[in-house]
Amino acid sequence: MAGSLDIVGIERLRPLLDRRRVLAAVRDALVWQSQGLVQSPLPGQLQFREPPGDCHIKFGHVAGADTFAVKIATGFYENAARGLPSNHGLVLVFDARTGAPRVLLQDEGWLTAWRTAAATALAAQVLAPATGAIGVVGTGLQASLALEWLPETLGDRPCLVWGRDAGRAVALAAAASRAGRAVVAVASLEELLERSGVVVTATPSSAPLFPAGSVRPGTHLVALGADSPGKQELPTDLFAGAAHVLVDDLAQALDHGDFGAAVRAGSVAAERAVPLGAVLSGRVRLQRARDDISIVDLTGIAAEDIAIAALFCQLLDGPA
Amino acid sequence: MAGSLDIVGIERLRPLLDRRRVLAAVRDALVWQSQGLVQSPLPGQLQFREPPGDCHIKFGHVAGADTFAVKIATGFYENAARGLPSNHGLVLVFDARTGAPRVLLQDEGWLTAWRTAAATALAAQVLAPATGAIGVVGTGLQASLALEWLPETLGDRPCLVWGRDAGRAVALAAAASRAGRAVVAVASLEELLERSGVVVTATPSSAPLFPAGSVRPGTHLVALGADSPGKQELPTDLFAGAAHVLVDDLAQALDHGDFGAAVRAGSVAAERAVPLGAVLSGRVRLQRARDDISIVDLTGIAAEDIAIAALFCQLLDGPA
Numbered sequence: 318m319a320g321s322l323d324i325v326g327i328e329r330l331r332p333l334l335d336r337r338r339v340l341a342a343v344r345d346a347l348v349w350q351s352q353g354l355v356q357s358p359l360p361g362q363l364q365f366r367e368p369p370g371d372c373h374i375k376f377g378h379v380a381g382a383d384t385f386a387v388k389i390a391t392g393f394y395e396n397a398a399r400g401l402p403s404n405h406g407l408v409l410v411f412d413a414r415t416g417a418p419r420v421l422l423q424d425e426g427w428l429t430a431w432r433t434a435a436a437t438a439l440a441a442q443v444l445a446p447a448t449g450a451i452g453v454v455g456t457g458l459q460a461s462l463a464l465e466w467l468p469e470t471l472g473d474r475p476c477l478v479w480g481r482d483a484g485r486a487v488a489l490a491a492a493a494s495r496a497g498r499a500v501v502a503v504a505s506l507e508e509l510l511e512r513s514g515v516v517v518t519a520t521p522s523s524a525p526l527f528p529a530g531s532v533r534p535g536t537h538l539v540a541l542g543a544d545s546p547g548k549q550e551l552p553t554d555l556f557a558g559a560a561h562v563l564v565d566d567l568a569q570a571l572d573h574g575d576f577g578a579a580v581r582a583g584s585v586a587a588e589r590a591v592p593l594g595a596v597l598s599g600r601v602r603l604q605r606a607r608d609d610i611s612i613v614d615l616t617g618i619a620a621e622d623i624a625i626a627a628l629f630c631q632l633l634d635g636p637a
Numbered sequence: 638m639a640g641s642l643d644i645v646g647i648e649r650l651r652p653l654l655d656r657r658r659v660l661a662a663v664r665d666a667l668v669w670q671s672q673g674l675v676q677s678p679l680p681g682q683l684q685f686r687e688p689p690g691d692c693h694i695k696f697g698h699v700a701g702a703d704t705f706a707v708k709i710a711t712g713f714y715e716n717a718a719r720g721l722p723s724n725h726g727l728v729l730v731f732d733a734r735t736g737a738p739r740v741l742l743q744d745e746g747w748l749t750a751w752r753t754a755a756a757t758a759l760a761a762q763v764l765a766p767a768t769g770a771i772g773v774v775g776t777g778l779q780a781s782l783a784l785e786w787l788p789e790t791l792g793d794r795p796c797l798v799w800g801r802d803a804g805r806a807v808a809l810a811a812a813a814s815r816a817g818r819a820v821v822a823v824a825s826l827e828e829l830l831e832r833s834g835v836v837v838t839a840t841p842s843s844a845p846l847f848p849a850g851s852v853r854p855g856t857h858l859v860a861l862g863a864d865s866p867g868k869q870e871l872p873t874d875l876f877a878g879a880a881h882v883l884v885d886d887l888a889q890a891l892d893h894g895d896f897g898a899a900v901r902a903g904s905v906a907a908e909r910a911v912p913l914g915a916v917l918s919g920r921v922r923l924q925r926a927r928d929d930i931s932i933v934d935l936t937g938i939a940a941e942d943i944a945i946a947a948l949f950c951q952l953l954d955g956p957a
Contacts, residue, residue, distance in 0.1 A: 322727075322743060324644060356683060356684070358681055358682065358683070360681075361678055361680075361681050361694060361696050361707075362678065363676060363678070363696060363697065363698055363705060364676070365698065365705075365733060365736075368734060370733075370735075370736050372696070372705070372707075372731070372736065374681060374694060374696055374707060376681050376683060376692070376694055377683065378683055378685065385683060385685075385692070387681075387692075387694060387709055389707055389729065389731075389738075391731065391736025391737075392736065393734070393735050393736040396735055396736070399735075401735055401737070404736075405731075405735075405736050405737050405738060407642075407729075407738055409709065409727075411692070411709075411711065411725075413685060413690075414688060414713070415690075415713050415716055415719075415721055415725075416685075416690050416692065416711025416712065416713040416716070416724075416725050417711075417721075417725050418709075418725060418727055418743075421741065423642060423738075
């Protein structure tokens with residue numbers, strides 16, 4: 318009586334991955350968000366202590382869309398030691414005219430990973446300096462995807478990676494090389510910051526990864542790790558000296574992003590934040606001077622989850 | 638790699654329904670809630686305008702429990718005119734040690750309906766006067782279930798029903814009679830209030846259903862309709878004269894319950910609310926005088942969703 322729920326596993330989603338279309342969908346989502354077209358209350362969060370973990374629930378509706386989506390993602394970081402994946406995720410797509418559930422995308426967190434990689438690549442492209450390497454801090458899935466996706470929007474540049482665990486950084490570089498991409502694991506974070514024009518931080522850190530003074534003038538930073546209260550990657554005083562500060566969503570960035578930490582520390586005014594989507598749409602035009610430091614704080618937004626879910630539902634339905 | 642998700646349809650859940658066990662599970666949930674053992678942030682809500690509808694997302698974790706749950710329920714009230722069910726719902730149960738999704742209960746909203754019926758029956762039992770009919774205002778699913786479930790906790794009493802649509806009230810009474818239960822559709826709300834000792838309001842109303850003066854001294858009211866901002870069933874001044882005011886959860890009741898409307902109107906102090914679970918556990922003992930008016934404001938809590946989901950997962954696993 319309620320219609321049937323189509324259940325789609327990751328094995329049906331992976332062959333449909335098309336980076337260009339995901340980039341276009343996530344760009345749309347960021348633009349809609351900046352235009353106030355997305356109903357997306359603050360995400361739900363649960364925190365677990367024994368073992369440590371978290372659950373994020375993002376949900377929303379884009380004005381006029383036929384569907385809405387609820388995305389549930391978990392991260393339990395001690396799973397790896399037990400040979401289990403750290404992240405799980407699924408997306409439920411509902412009919413926005415009847416409320417009936419239509420599709421369960423059992424993506425095991427991959428849709429979130431891909432839309433985050435796309436948002437990172439779009440954020441990197443905005444205000445990226447013309448030269449300098451792509452430097453990625455972190456060695457997890459999102460770091461690995463950043464190294465794959467950033468060349469889509471930035472073009473081919475030298476790629477560097479650094480992580481606290483040097484072995485993992487070397488392994489990540491080796492895996493990239495086997496896939497035909499040149500990635501160098503650098504010996505120190507200082508070296509990465511010195512050589513990179515675009516720096517992506519993709520860690521679960523709860524404290525600044527480096528002092529503000531170690532960031533070279535002319536660097537464009539994209540921070541995507543701070544997705545819950547208590548996480549932080551960038552030093553708050555880096556924002557004081559930044560020429561441009563962009564966010565995917567102001568409310569979320571203030572609630573739990575690096576930007577919010579900087580606002581609470583008095584390093585930057587909340588009014589300084591420019592919506593990434595407004596820059597992507599061309600509504601706001603920013604100019605970078607050679608020595609400007611610029612920052613994009615990504616918290617991950619429901620609009621991206623809705624857009625990538627809608628894209629994959631469309632791809633599942635058949636050739637465009 | 639992530640383990641498999643067990644997908645369970647309503648046809649596997651319905652035969653397992655056991656009112657006594659559901660009552661016990663929901664009683665536990667209300668007690669845990671009153672003891673501060675439940676991590677349950679305010680529910681997520683989406684509102685839709687064309688057509689009108691809403692989506693509620695409730696999620697939480699009971700301290701020490703092996704699982705946690707996310708419940709998604711929708712209500713689109715114009716569906717009925719299209720021959721579709723107004724409500725949909727499903728519950729996802731996750732492993733609280735790994736974050737992996739374990740079971741999808743595609744209950745089509747029935748678990749929510751049953752746990753709400755159980756909470757209503759428990760709320761009715763607390764402070765119910767010894768005599769007087771069971772009066773139910775409303776003719777929807779929850780009203781129908783209240784007429785089935787209240788005799789479980791109150792014993793057999795005359796049952797009355799009234800709704801704005803007299804035809805639906807008569808049909809509901811006729812259906813109850815065919816099922817062997819005596820339910821009388823009364824001609825007016827005034828008659829229902831005059832004859833009832835326990836009054837349950839189960840409507841999607843956004844304005845008080847009756848004036849405070851029409852409630853007879855000695856009445857115990859259970860209001861369960863106000864589950865979103867903008868809904869209201871009871872007149873705010875009824876709270877001013879009430880001897881006892883109970884809530885399932887204070888934060889939710891203040892946010893969107895009838896109690897919150899009364900607090901905002903200045904009719905009652907927020908401190909007057911007693912947790913229903915504290916009364917069920919015996920931690921708080923309330924005495925009713927013969928002419929006391931008492932009110933239980935139910936908003937529906939994640940703990941109930943977790944408890945009923947855990948119960949059905951256990952029942953699915955085999956005989957106890």
